[in-house]
Amino acid sequence: MRSIMVFNSKGGSGKSTISINLASYFASQGKKVVIADFDPQSSSLEWLENRSSGGNLITGIDASKGNFRAPRNADYIIYDTPAAILAKNITHYLRRAQSVIIPVLPSPIDIRAATPFIQNVLANGRVIRKECRVALIANRCRENTNIYQQLNIYLKKVRKAPFLSVLRESQNYNKASEKGQGIFELPPYLVSRDLDQWEPIIKWLRSKRSQPAN
Ligand SMILES: Nc1ncnc2c1ncn2[C@@H]1O[C@H](COP(=O)(O)OP(=O)(O)O)[C@@H](O)[C@H]1O
Numbered sequence: 509m510r511s512i513m514v515f516n517s518k519g520g521s522g523k524s525t526i527s528i529n530l531a532s533y534f535a536s537q538g539k540k541v542v543i544a545d546f547d548p549q550s551s552s553l554e555w556l557e558n559r560s561s562g563g564n565l566i567t568g569i570d571a572s573k574g575n576f577r578a579p580r581n582a583d584y585i586i587y588d589t590p591a592a593i594l595a596k597n598i599t600h601y602l603r604r605a606q607s608v609i610i611p612v613l614p615s616p617i618d619i620r621a622a623t624p625f626i627q628n629v630l631a632n633g634r635v636i637r638k639e640c641r642v643a644l645i646a647n648r649c650r651e652n653t654n655i656y657q658q659l660n661i662y663l664k665k666v667r668k669a670p671f672l673s674v675l676r677e678s679q680n681y682n683k684a685s686e687k688g689q690g691i692f693e694l695p696p697y698l699v700s701r702d703l704d705q706w707e708p709i710i711k712w713l714r715s716k717r718s719q720p721a722n
């Protein structure tokens with residue numbers, strides 16, 4: 509089973525949005541997908557409640573109350589995580605995941621908050637030992653803005669984690685999530701630009717580079 513975590517201690521960076529879209533992608537590929545939500549706000553589980561039973565099936569797990577068991581027969585488990593994760597708790601989360609995606613927004617506050625968080629994740633023993641692989645994405649970007657340029661420069665400079673993609677600010681995420689879906693389940697003509705931006709993320713997740721060494 510592949511385990512993927514979307515992780516950033518900053519609220520509003522797009523963790524739930526990216527988690528549900530990853531779940532939607534793998535489900536649309538016919539995979540058995542579980543979404544495990546560590547956030548007591550349970551955005552991902554609420555999203556799942558709006559999902560029609562006719563679609564590609566995704567199972568939800570409330571991971572916010574401590575003990576839970578990941579079903580062994582799933583192909584993919586996607587972990588959504590809460591905001592305000594303390595540095596000392598990073599290992600608690602990382603031990604669950606083979607691949608970790610950190611989304612960062614183009615805002616001065618988000619870039620400032622991401623800096624120590626990314627450093628702490630990259631300095632974690634699990635990451636150093638390549639038991640868990642980390643990648644970065646920029647989220648909610650408008651490319652002609654100055655702050656986007658700053659985020660781009662910042663993420664490119666992080667040497668120990670690949671900067672996979674830039675996701676634009678797009679209402680398609682809201683359109684899909686209202687129905688308990690992801691952009692991969694909307695008509696392709698509506699979302700072609702967004703799908704292009706997801707391609708490097710999917711490619712990374714399918715490659716060995718996102719999986720533990722050995
Ligand atoms: N690429 C995007 N384009 C448009 N809206 C987005 C995008 N990513 C996230 N959002 C919106 O931003 C808000 C915060 O995103 P969310 O995924 O809930 O962040 P987090 O889980 O990190 O707190 C939500 O209202 C979500 O719909």
Ligand SMILES: [Mg+2]
Pocket residue numbers: 523524525547551588589
């Ligand atoms: Mg969330």
